[in-house]
Amino acid sequence: MALRDSPSSCPALWRWLRCPPAELRLDLVLASGQSFRWRQSSPGAWTGVLAERVWTLRQERGRLWYTVYGEDGPGPETDRILRDYFQLDVRLPALYRAWGAADPLFCRTAAAFPGVRVLRQDPAECLLTFICTSNNHVARITAMIERLCRAFGRRLCSLDQRPFHAFPSLAALAGSDAEAKLRALGFGYRARFVSGAAKAIAEGMGTAGLCRLRDAPYAEARRALCALPGVGDKVADCVCLMALDKAEAVPVDTHVWRIARQRYGAALGARSLTARVYQEIGDFFRELWGPYAGWAQAVLFCADLRKGRDGGSRARRGRSQASRGAGCS
Structure with missing residues (x-):
């Protein structure tokens, strides 16, 4: 099956883009709390939903390999989608050098975390997702977004008996019963904000107007986002940075x-x-x-997040060893 095949063994099913680890590390970027639609489906392989398609990505020998599930499969258009999503036209090593020259503290941290770049996401999906991140953690947010997409999104395909769904439309999340359904899915107080923001966008600027904020100055885009239900400074800056091309956010x-x-x-x-x-x-x-x-900031955030996870794992191992030791005494 494609999920288990290596790229070299299935050349007809896979395409690749040249992308050394200094430009992109999938294991750091896709698990760093920017997007919550990717999971490690096998060692080194990441499967998720992007642009209403299901993808598996992996890196090997300076290449970013990918396959897309569906009738069309991978091709030049999917190359373009992937390059845009990872913003591969931005040369990351040059930025690392500039940040390190200006900031020795960054230099020391970043040495262990190359290839951390910012994703360029769909603005509506990014906005509604980050409304769900308040007072939350990555694992729980990921599960919430999975439930959201299964309940409201269009089914795309199934892999290993696991269904994959597109992110819901604004119309689906703005419906009269959407808030109640979201509460039943465990969204709590966030249900009102997700449904309210979807309705405000649908009845106001629309998805086209939201996308046009990419051309607006940073301060203007931020103000427009903060006028939406459930959107404060942090959510607005996440959307500005990860969906609206505001690299200074x-x-x-x-x-x-x-x-x-x-x-x-x-x-x-x-x-x-x-x-x-x-x-x-x-x-x-x-x-x-x-x-x-x-x-x-994304590099330092990723490093801090990874350090917290590693520290938590060490603490859990320590508690487990202590428990085993106590049981043997």
Whole structure:
């Protein structure tokens, strides 16, 4: 089956783009809380939904291999979709060098985390997804988005008896019974915001107007997003950075606030992440890292997230070993 085949053994089913690890590390980017629609389907292989297609991606010898499930299969159009999604026209090693020259702390962290780049996502999907991230963690958000897509999205295909669905349309999430269905799916208070934002966009700027924010100045795009239900500064900056081409947007959550305080001494006197402190931290990093500050932040966020996971795994192993030791005594 295609999920288990290596690219070299199935040349007719797979295409590739030249992409060395310094430009992209799938294992870092797809598990770093930017998108929640990818899972590691086998060692080194990632399967997920992009542009209403189901894909499997893997890297091998400086190439990004991929296959697409469906009648059309991979081709020049899917090359374009993938290049756009990973923004492969942005030369990442040059940015790493510039950030490292401006910031020795970044240089020390980034050495172990090459190839972390920012995805260019569908604006509506990105917005409605990140409304679900408030007071949440990656594993739970991933499960919520899976339930959302299964309940409201169009079924695309099934692999190993696992169904894959497209992200729901605005119309589906703006329906009169959408909020109640979302609450039944475990979305809690977020149900009102997801349904409300979908309805506000559908009845207001529309998906076309949301996409046109890519051409608007950063401050204008941010203001427009913050006018939507459930959208505050952090969600707006996530969407600006990951869907609206605002590379200077720096989403500040508890991870980034801790990094700013502990490693850079920024906003040390602040006891809470107020709107003023949020702006201060974003401005600090924009001045330090320049016009692609949001991309640099993504590297440090990924490193902090991975360190937290590794630390949690070590703690769980330690507790398990202690438990086994206690049982043997």
